[in-house]
Amino acid sequence: xxxxxxxAIREWKERVGSRSFLLFSVxxxxxxxxxxxxLFVFGGESKQHWNVLIAxxxxxxxxxxxxxxxxxxSYSFADNYIKSEEFRDAKKFQGFDAMLxxxxxxxxxxxxxxxxxxxxxxxxxxxxxxxxxxxxxxVMVDRFADFSIQEYLKIKxxxxxxxxxxxxxxxxxxxxxxxxxxxxxxxxxxxVFLFGMTILRSVSREKSNxxxxxxxxxxxxxxxMLGKIIGIGxxxxxxxxxxxxxxxxGLFLMRExxxxxxxxxxxxxxxxxxxEAANQSYGEQYFSAREYNQFVELVYxxxxxxxxxxxxxxxxxxxxFFYGALxxxxxxxxxxxxxxxxxxxxxxxxxILALYSGYYVLNYPESPMAGFLQYLPFTSPVVVMVKxxxxxxxxxxxxxxxxxxxxxxxxxxxxxxxxYKNGILQFGHRVRIKHIFKWLRKT
Amino acid sequence: xxxxxxxxxxxxxxxxxxxxxxxVNKGEIFGLLGPNGAGKTTLIRVINRIVEPDHGSVRFDGxxxxxxDLGRIGYxxxxxxxxxxxxxxxxxxxxxxxxxxSKKDVKTKIDYWFDRFNINDxxxxxxxxxxxxxxxxxxxxxxxxxxxxxxxxxxxxSGFDPLNVxxxxxxxxxxxxxxxxxxxxxHNMKSVEEICDRVALIHEAxxxxxxxxxxxxxxxxxxxxxxxxxxNMIAFVNALWTGFEVVDKDILSEDRFVVxxxxxxxxxxxxxxxxxxxxxxxxxxxxxMPSMQDVFIDIVQPxxx
Numbered sequence: 001x002x003x004x005x006x007x008a009i010r011e012w013k014e015r016v017g018s019r020s021f022l023l024f025s026v027x028x029x030x031x032x033x034x035x036x037x038x039l040f041v042f043g044g045e046s047k048q049h050w051n052v053l054i055a056x057x058x059x060x061x062x063x064x065x066x067x068x069x070x071x072x073x074s075y076s077f078a079d080n081y082i083k084s085e086e087f088r089d090a091k092k093f094q095g096f097d098a099m100l101x102x103x104x105x106x107x108x109x110x111x112x113x114x115x116x117x118x119x120x121x122x123x124x125x126x127x128x129x130x131x132x133x134x135x136x137x138x139v140m141v142d143r144f145a146d147f148s149i150q151e152y153l154k155i156k157x158x159x160x161x162x163x164x165x166x167x168x169x170x171x172x173x174x175x176x177x178x179x180x181x182x183x184x185x186x187x188x189x190x191x192v193f194l195f196g197m198t199i200l201r202s203v204s205r206e207k208s209n210x211x212x213x214x215x216x217x218x219x220x221x222x223x224x225m226l227g228k229i230i231g232i233g234x235x236x237x238x239x240x241x242x243x244x245x246x247x248x249x250g251l252f253l254m255r256e257x258x259x260x261x262x263x264x265x266x267x268x269x270x271x272x273x274x275x276e277a278a279n280q281s282y283g284e285q286y287f288s289a290r291e292y293n294q295f296v297e298l299v300y301x302x303x304x305x306x307x308x309x310x311x312x313x314x315x316x317x318x319x320x321f322f323y324g325a326l327x328x329x330x331x332x333x334x335x336x337x338x339x340x341x342x343x344x345x346x347x348x349x350x351x352i353l354a355l356y357s358g359y360y361v362l363n364y365p366e367s368p369m370a371g372f373l374q375y376l377p378f379t380s381p382v383v384v385m386v387k388x389x390x391x392x393x394x395x396x397x398x399x400x401x402x403x404x405x406x407x408x409x410x411x412x413x414x415x416x417x418x419x420y421k422n423g424i425l426q427f428g429h430r431v432r433i434k435h436i437f438k439w440l441r442k443t
Numbered sequence: 444x445x446x447x448x449x450x451x452x453x454x455x456x457x458x459x460x461x462x463x464x465x466x467v468n469k470g471e472i473f474g475l476l477g478p479n480g481a482g483k484t485t486l487i488r489v490i491n492r493i494v495e496p497d498h499g500s501v502r503f504d505g506x507x508x509x510x511x512d513l514g515r516i517g518y519x520x521x522x523x524x525x526x527x528x529x530x531x532x533x534x535x536x537x538x539x540x541x542x543x544x545s546k547k548d549v550k551t552k553i554d555y556w557f558d559r560f561n562i563n564d565x566x567x568x569x570x571x572x573x574x575x576x577x578x579x580x581x582x583x584x585x586x587x588x589x590x591x592x593x594x595x596x597x598x599x600x601s602g603f604d605p606l607n608v609x610x611x612x613x614x615x616x617x618x619x620x621x622x623x624x625x626x627x628x629x630h631n632m633k634s635v636e637e638i639c640d641r642v643a644l645i646h647e648a649x650x651x652x653x654x655x656x657x658x659x660x661x662x663x664x665x666x667x668x669x670x671x672x673x674x675n676m677i678a679f680v681n682a683l684w685t686g687f688e689v690v691d692k693d694i695l696s697e698d699r700f701v702v703x704x705x706x707x708x709x710x711x712x713x714x715x716x717x718x719x720x721x722x723x724x725x726x727x728x729x730x731x732m733p734s735m736q737d738v739f740i741d742i743v744q745p746x747x748x
Contacts, residue, residue: 003541006537006540006541007541010526010529010537014526014528014529018528206524209524209525209526209527210520210522210523210524211523211524211525211526212524213488213493213520213522213523214518214519214520214523214524214538214582214585215541216491216493217491217493217513217516217518217520218513218514218538218541218542219541220510425488425493425494438455
C-alpha cells in the first residue's frame, strides 16, 4: 500500500502541477458561473428595444396602444396606408424597426403583418402580439358585445388543467430539480471521462517511454495501477472541490450583490404575472418573470445540497473507480498510444448510454426500467443523482445501488489488474480481442 | 548469493527459457551473454519478479526469493525510461522512496551520488532538458541509490560515450570491491573481458555455458603464441623452420613487429623462444587467448548450425 501511495502522490503532483490543470480549475467554473449569470440576467428579459410604427388608416387602435405597456417597445402611429417597399426605403421611416399593418378587415379576418428590418427575438414577437391582440379584443368587445372587457377576460380564461401526482400532490418532485440531479450526473461523467482518459494516457505513456519496467522492479502491477487510479482520482477530486468553492462563492456573491431582490417574493413583477395569467396560450413558451425567479429560487433554495452532495461524492468515487479501472486496462493492453483508441469507443458508448438513462429516468422516474437502471453500475451514478434530486432519498434503494456500484468497482479493478499485469510489458503489438481473453485467463 | 534453478518460461507457444539454472556468487561481476532474443531479458525479469516463471525457482541468499528481496536489488532495464516532466532530483527521490529509502536517507544518498557523478547543477533540471547520456547517468544513479546488494544491469553501456563507459566500469569494479554482486547483460564483449569474473551464455532459451572467463578462453585456445621483437622479419621467418607456422603479423615500425605463431607437431613455446634467441631481439612473448568475441561466436555458431 505504501508503494501505491507513493505512485499516487507522484501522479497527483504531476496533474496538479500542470498548467492545464490550473487552467481547467479556474476557467471551468468561471465559464459555468458566466452561464448561470447569463441565465439569471437574460433568461427573463430581452435587452432589445424596438421602435414599431403602426399603420392604422382607419384608426382602430388609435389611443389604445400605449408606450408605457412595455419599456422595450415604443409604438408610433401613422394614419395612412404605407406600402412595405415604402417603409423599407423611405428616409423618414428609417428610425423604425418594424411596421405593423392594421386594416379595416382585421376585426373579421384576424390577419395582419409586421414588417421588420432585423428579425426580432421570440419574446419580442410575443410581446408585440400580446399588446396588439389585447387591444383588438377590447375593440371587438366594444363593437360586437354587450358585456365589459373584464367579463370577456373571465370568459376567455383558458382551462388550467393541472396534472398532479397523487403521491406528490404538492409537486415537490419537480422536473426542474430532476434536471439539477441530471446536471450532477453529467458532472460525474464528464470528470470520469476526462480523468479516465488521463489514466489511459498516463499508462500508455509509461509503456511507451519504458519507465514501467523500472517501476515494476519495485512495485507490483496491481500496486502501480491502483496508485495511478487513486492519484489521478485525487487530482480530479481536488479539481472538483476547486470548482465547488469557486461556483459556490460566485453564487453567494451573486445573491448578495447582483440579485438580492429576486429572492424576495414581494419583489415579483406583479404586472408581468398578470400578463402571463391573462394570456396563458403563450405564457409558458418563454421565461416569464415568475419562471425567472423560480430558476433563481431553484438554485438558492430548492436544491437540497446537504442531501445530494454526500451521495454525489460517494457515487463520484464509485463511478470513477469503476470506469477508471476500465480505462487503465485499455491503456495497459494498448500496443501503441494510437492503436488502442478504438478500444476507448465502447467505454464512451457506455458513458453516453449512462447519460441517456439519466434523461430517461428524468422523464419516467417510476418506470420499472428506472428501477433497473439505478442498480446497474454503468448507469447508477447519473440515475441515482436524478432520483435523489427528484426527492427519492428515502428507502434502501440508493444504499443498495451504492453497494452494487462499489462491489462492481472492486470486481472491475480485479479484472483490470489481470489485464494490466499481462499487458503492461507487451509493446508495439496490435491489440486483438484474443489477446485480451488470453490475458484475462492468465493469472 | 543468487541461485536460479531450472527456470522455464513460455509465452503462449514460444519458449523463452528452457530449464535454465545458474549461480551468481557474492562479490562477483557476472556476465549474462547471448544473442538477441536468446532469453536474457526474460531471465532478468524472472529474477526481478516482473515475470513469473512456469517452472523453477530463484533463491536469494539461500532462501526462496520474495517481494521483500526486491528492495535489495537494483535493476537497470535495457529499455529504460524516465518521467520526462519531472526534475532530476524529484525523479531520484521518487525511485529511491519506491525502493524503500526513508525521506532523510534518500536525500543523503542523492547528495553523495550527485557529487560523485558531478551532476549537482542538474538537480532542478527537467528530464526532458537532458541529453541521452545525461539521462543515462541519472538512470544509473537511481538504480544504485538504495545501495542494493545485487545490481542487475541490462546493456548499461548503450548510449554512453567512452568516458562515461569508463566511469560506469570503474563504479562497478568499486562495488565489487565493496562486496556487492553485479549481473551484467551486454553485447560489449570488451567490457565483459575487462570486468566480468564469470559469465553464462544463453542461446535459444537454453544456457549453453557458465564458467570463469579464463576457463572459457582456455578451453578454446588454439596453440597460438605472439612474439613482439625488434629486428628483421625475414630473419624471424627463417629461424622458425618447420616446427612453427606464422599466422599473421602487425608491423609496429620498420624493424619492430608482433607476429602470431602456431605450433606444429610437438613444438612448444620454449622451442619457439630457443630458435628465435640470437636471430631477433625479443621484447615480449605470450600465449594468445581467444577473445570473448571469439568464444561467443564459437559457442553460438555451432548451435545455430
